[in-house]
Amino acid sequence: LSSQITPTMSAYLLRHISRNPRVLSRIPQRWSSSISQRPGSDRAIGADGEDTSSVRFPGAVNSKFTTDMAFINPSTTTNIPTYRVMDSDGVLLDKNRKPSGVSNEEILTWYKNMLTVSVMDVIMFEAQRQGRLSFYMVSAGEEGISVGSAAALTPDDVVFAQYRETGVFQQRGFTLKDFMSQLFANCHDNGRGRNMPVHYGSNYPRMHTISSPLATQIPQASGAAYALKLESLQNPDTPPRIVTCYFGEGAASEGDFHAGLNIAATRSCPVVFICRNNGYAISTPTLEQYRGDGIASRGIGYGIDTIRVDGNDIFAVYEAMREARRIALSDGGKPVLIEAMSYRVSHHSTSDDSFAYRARVEVEDWKRRDNPIIRLRKWLENEGLWDEDTERTTREQLRKEVLKEFGEAEREQKPPLREPLRACMRN
Amino acid sequence: MASLRLPRLIRPSGRRLYSAAASPSSRLNLPIDYKSTPLLHHTSSTISESLELPGSATSKSMNLYQAINSALRTALSKSEKVMLFGEDVAFGGVFRCSMDLQTEFGSERVFNTPLTEQGIVGFAIGAAAQGMKPVAEIQFADYVFPAFDQIVNEAAKFRYREGATGVHAGGMVVRMPCGAVGHGALYHSQSPEALFAHVPGVQVVVPRSPSQAKGLLLSSIFESNNPVIFMEPKCLYRAAVEHVPNEYYTIPLSKAEILKPGNDVTLISYGQPLYLCSAAIAAAEKALGVSVELIDLRTIYPWDRQTVLDSVKKTGRAIVVHESMINYGVGAEVAATIQDQAFLRLEAPVKRVAGWSTHTGLQYEKFILPDVARIYDAIKQSIEY
Numbered sequence: 111l112s113s114q115i116t117p118t119m120s121a122y123l124l125r126h127i128s129r130n131p132r133v134l135s136r137i138p139q140r141w142s143s144s145i146s147q148r149p150g151s152d153r154a155i156g157a158d159g160e161d162t163s164s165v166r167f168p169g170a171v172n173s174k175f176t177t178d179m180a181f182i183n184p185s186t187t188t189n190i191p192t193y194r195v196m197d198s199d200g201v202l203l204d205k206n207r208k209p210s211g212v213s214n215e216e217i218l219t220w221y222k223n224m225l226t227v228s229v230m231d232v233i234m235f236e237a238q239r240q241g242r243l244s245f246y247m248v249s250a251g252e253e254g255i256s257v258g259s260a261a262a263l264t265p266d267d268v269v270f271a272q273y274r275e276t277g278v279f280q281q282r283g284f285t286l287k288d289f290m291s292q293l294f295a296n297c298h299d300n301g302r303g304r305n306m307p308v309h310y311g312s313n314y315p316r317m318h319t320i321s322s323p324l325a326t327q328i329p330q331a332s333g334a335a336y337a338l339k340l341e342s343l344q345n346p347d348t349p350p351r352i353v354t355c356y357f358g359e360g361a362a363s364e365g366d367f368h369a370g371l372n373i374a375a376t377r378s379c380p381v382v383f384i385c386r387n388n389g390y391a392i393s394t395p396t397l398e399q400y401r402g403d404g405i406a407s408r409g410i411g412y413g414i415d416t417i418r419v420d421g422n423d424i425f426a427v428y429e430a431m432r433e434a435r436r437i438a439l440s441d442g443g444k445p446v447l448i449e450a451m452s453y454r455v456s457h458h459s460t461s462d463d464s465f466a467y468r469a470r471v472e473v474e475d476w477k478r479r480d481n482p483i484i485r486l487r488k489w490l491e492n493e494g495l496w497d498e499d500t501e502r503t504t505r506e507q508l509r510k511e512v513l514k515e516f517g518e519a520e521r522e523q524k525p526p527l528r529e530p531l532r533a534c535m536r537n
Numbered sequence: 538m539a540s541l542r543l544p545r546l547i548r549p550s551g552r553r554l555y556s557a558a559a560s561p562s563s564r565l566n567l568p569i570d571y572k573s574t575p576l577l578h579h580t581s582s583t584i585s586e587s588l589e590l591p592g593s594a595t596s597k598s599m600n601l602y603q604a605i606n607s608a609l610r611t612a613l614s615k616s617e618k619v620m621l622f623g624e625d626v627a628f629g630g631v632f633r634c635s636m637d638l639q640t641e642f643g644s645e646r647v648f649n650t651p652l653t654e655q656g657i658v659g660f661a662i663g664a665a666a667q668g669m670k671p672v673a674e675i676q677f678a679d680y681v682f683p684a685f686d687q688i689v690n691e692a693a694k695f696r697y698r699e700g701a702t703g704v705h706a707g708g709m710v711v712r713m714p715c716g717a718v719g720h721g722a723l724y725h726s727q728s729p730e731a732l733f734a735h736v737p738g739v740q741v742v743v744p745r746s747p748s749q750a751k752g753l754l755l756s757s758i759f760e761s762n763n764p765v766i767f768m769e770p771k772c773l774y775r776a777a778v779e780h781v782p783n784e785y786y787t788i789p790l791s792k793a794e795i796l797k798p799g800n801d802v803t804l805i806s807y808g809q810p811l812y813l814c815s816a817a818i819a820a821a822e823k824a825l826g827v828s829v830e831l832i833d834l835r836t837i838y839p840w841d842r843q844t845v846l847d848s849v850k851k852t853g854r855a856i857v858v859h860e861s862m863i864n865y866g867v868g869a870e871v872a873a874t875i876q877d878q879a880f881l882r883l884e885a886p887v888k889r890v891a892g893w894s895t896h897t898g899l900q901y902e903k904f905i906l907p908d909v910a911r912i913y914d915a916i917k918q919s920i921e922y
Contacts, residue, residue: 268667299701300700300701301700302701304697305698309698311698311699311702319702323691326691329656329659329660329687330659330660330662330663330691331663332663333659333660333662333663333664333665333671334663334667335663336660336663340645353663365683366655366686366687369651369655369656369659370659372651372653372656373650373651373653377648377650534697535740535839536705536707536762
C-alpha cells in the first residue's frame with residue numbers, strides 16, 4: 111500500500127473503469143500520512159555548503175529548510191503580467207503572426223456578436239427606464255471577455271455564468287427572441303417566467319440558468335466538470351468536454367470561490383474559471399475587495415494554472431481560453447484560472463447610479479480610450495474588413511432586429527398560471 | 538466564627554444540584570433496550586412481510602451504519618452514476634458508513650473532499666445537474682449550515698428556475714448524522730430537519746432503523762427526482778440492530794408508517810424518539826388501560842398528511858414527539874395541520890413533546906430532550922383532558 115501510483119498506471123486503470131469497475135480496487139492508495147521522517151534527512155549540505163535538506167512534513171513535502179528567516183512580503187513580489195495580442199489601436203504587437211489562427215469571417219461574427227449585445231443593452235436599458243421591463247444589466251466594456259472566451263468553446267462544453275455574460279449566450283446561439291422572451295418573462299421564456307430579467311438559461315449548448323446568489327456556481331462548476339471527467343472515463347466515446355465558470359472579482363470574495371477552486375484542484379476537474387475583473391462590485395472598488403495581486407495570484411495558491419489577460423483584447427481572451435481548454439483536458443483533467451481585466455463602463459444595473467461613487471470623467475475616459483468593440487473595429491478597419499458605412503448599416507440593421515423582437519416579446523402572452531406551483535417538487 | 542457562617546446557612550439556594558446517574562427508583566426513564574424493542578426485526582421472519590419483499594429474500598442482522606453501508610454498496614453497484622464523497626469518507630467514514638467502498642468501487646467514485654461543506658454541496662449540485670447521482674456526506678448535521686445557501690437557494694430551486702431547459706439537481710442526496718448521543722453538546726447533537734422542511738424543492742427523510750434506512754436511502758438515490766436531505770440518527774448507528782434484506786429494495790418516500798395500531802391516542806414521531814414513544818406507550822397502556830397508535834413519519838417533507846389525519850380522526854387525540862426545538866419545529870406544522878383538517882374530531886388539544894427552546898449544553902442534554910416520562914405524561918394528560 112505504501113508504493114506510489116504512477117500517472118500512466120493510473121490512466122491505464124481508469125480507462126478500464128467502465129468495463130470492469132472492480133479493477134480500481136487494485137490501485138494502491140496514496141497514504142499521505144505515511145510519509146515518514148528518515149533519520150538524518152534534515153541534515154543535507156550541498157556542494158556550496160548550503161543547507162539543501164527537504165522537509166518531510168506531509169503538508170509541504172517539496173519545501174526546503176532555510177536558516178534565513180524571511181517573511182514573504184507580497185508588496186515585494188512582481189505582479190502577474192497581463193497578456194495581450196493587440197494594442198488599443200487594434201495593432202498586433204507581434205506583426206509576424208496572424209491572430210489566433212481564425213478566419214476573417216469568424217472574427218467578423220465575433221464583432222457582430224459584440225455589437226449585437228451592445229445594441230441590445232442600450233435599447234433594453236432605456237426600456238427599463240420607461241418601465242417596460244422590471245430590471246436589466248448591461249455588459250458594456252466586457253463584451254470581449256464573454257464573446258472571445260465563448261468562441262473557444264465547443265457546443266458540448268458546459269457554462270456556468272454569473273449574469274454579465276450576455277455575450278456568451280449570444281456567441282453560443284441564443285437568439286434575440288430567446289433574450290427577449292426571458293427579459294419579458296413571456297410564454298416562450300425558458301425560465302417559464304420565474305426568474306428576474308437577464309437570468310438566461312439554455313439546455314444545449316448548456317448554459318445553466320443564471321441564479322442571483324453570487325459565486326454559488328463556482329463549486330457547482332467543479333462538480334459538473336468532475337461529472338464530465340467521470341463520464342469520459344466510463345464511456346471513452348464521449349467527446350472531450352470542459353466546464354467554463356464565469357464570475358466577477360467581487361464574487362471571488364465569497365467562500366464559494368475558495369471552496370470551488372480548491373475542490374477543483376484536489377479532484378483534478380476539467381474546468382476553466384474566468385474572473386471578469388472590472389474594477390467594481392456595485393460601488394465597492396477593488397481596493398476594498400482585496401489586497402493581493404488581483405484574483406490571478408490566488409490561483410497559484412490553489413495549485414491551478416493561471417493567466418491574466420487584457421479583457422479588452424478579444425484575441426488575447428480567445429487565445430488564452432483556447433489554451434486553457436487544452437490544459438483543462440490534459441493529464442486526465444485539471445482546472446485553469448483566467449483573470450480577464452476590464453472596466454465596468456456601465457452602471458452596475460438599472461437599480462444603480464454609479465456616479466454616486468465614481469467620477470463621470472473616469473467612465474468617459476474608458477468609453478473613449480479603450481473598449482473591446484472599438485479595439486476590434488480598429489483591427490478590422492486596418493485589415494480592410496470594415497468601414498464607417500458597414501458600421502452604420504450593421505448597427506441600424508441590428509437595432510431594427512432588436513426592436514422587432516422587443517415588440518413581439520412585449521405583446522406575447524405570459525406563461526400559464528399553473529407555472530408558479532408546478533415543478534417545484536417532482537414526484 | 539458562627540456569625541460569619543450564618544449568612545451562608547440561611548442563604549436561600551437558587552441552585553439544585555443533581556447527579557448525572559440514573560435514579561435507582563426510575564420507572565420510565567430506563568435505558569432503551571434495543572434488543573427487545575418491538576420496533577426492530579429481531580428475526581428474519583417478519584422482515585419480508587413488512588417490507589413487501591418476496592419471501593425468498595435473504596437477510597442479515599446488522600446495525601444502522603452497516604445498513605447504510607449496505608445501501609451505499611448496493612447503489613454503487615447498481616449504477617455507475619452513483620458517486621460518494623465528503624470529509625473522510627475514503628477510509629470508511631468517521632461512523633464507518635463508507636467502509637471498504639473506495640476499495641471496491643475506486644477512488645474516482647468514492648473519495649475525500651477538502652474540508653468545506655459549501656464546497657461539498659455545491660460540487661454535488663453541479664454533478665447532479667450533469668446527470669450524476671452524487672451522495673454527499675456532511676460529517677455532522679451540526680455542520681450543514683455553511684452549505685445552507687447551496688441547499689436552500691441552489692439545490693432546492695434548481696429545477697424550478699431552469700424551467701423549460703429541463704435541467705435539475707434531483708439526483709443528489711445529502712447524508713448527515715443527526716440527533717443527540719448523550720454527550721454531543723452544542724455541535725454534535727443537532728437535528729435541523731425543520732429548517733429544511735421550510736424549503737420547497739428538497740425532500741427531508743429520517744429513518745428509524747437499519748432496514749428502514751437502507752430502503753429509504755435507496756429510494757432517495759434512485760426514486761426521488763428531488764434533492765434529498767437524508768438525516769441519520771447517529772445514536773442508532775451501533776445501537777439499533779435488526780435483520781436487513783441483502784437485496785435491492787426501496788421504501789416509498791412521503792409515506793408514513795403505522796408502527797402500532799391503537800384507538801385512543803395517536804403518537805406521531807420519527808427517528809430515534811420512536812423508541813422512547815414505544816416504551817412510553819407500553820407503560821401507558823399497562824398503567825392507564827389506553828390504546829395508543831404510533832406513527833413513524835419517515836419523510837418530514839413533503840409529509841404524509843393523510844395517514845396522520847386518518848389516524849387522528851379515529852383516535853381524536855394527537856401528540857407529536859421530536860428531539861429538535863419545540864418552537865417552529867416539525868410538531869408545529871403537524872399540530873396546525875391536524876387542527877385545521879380534523880378540528881371537529883379532536884377531543885383534546887394536540888400536544889407537542891420536543892426539545893426545549895435552548896441549546897444542548899453538554900451536562901443538560903437529558904433534561905432538554907424528550908424522554909419516556911415526558912411522553913408518558915403527555916399521553917396521560919391527553920387522555921384525562
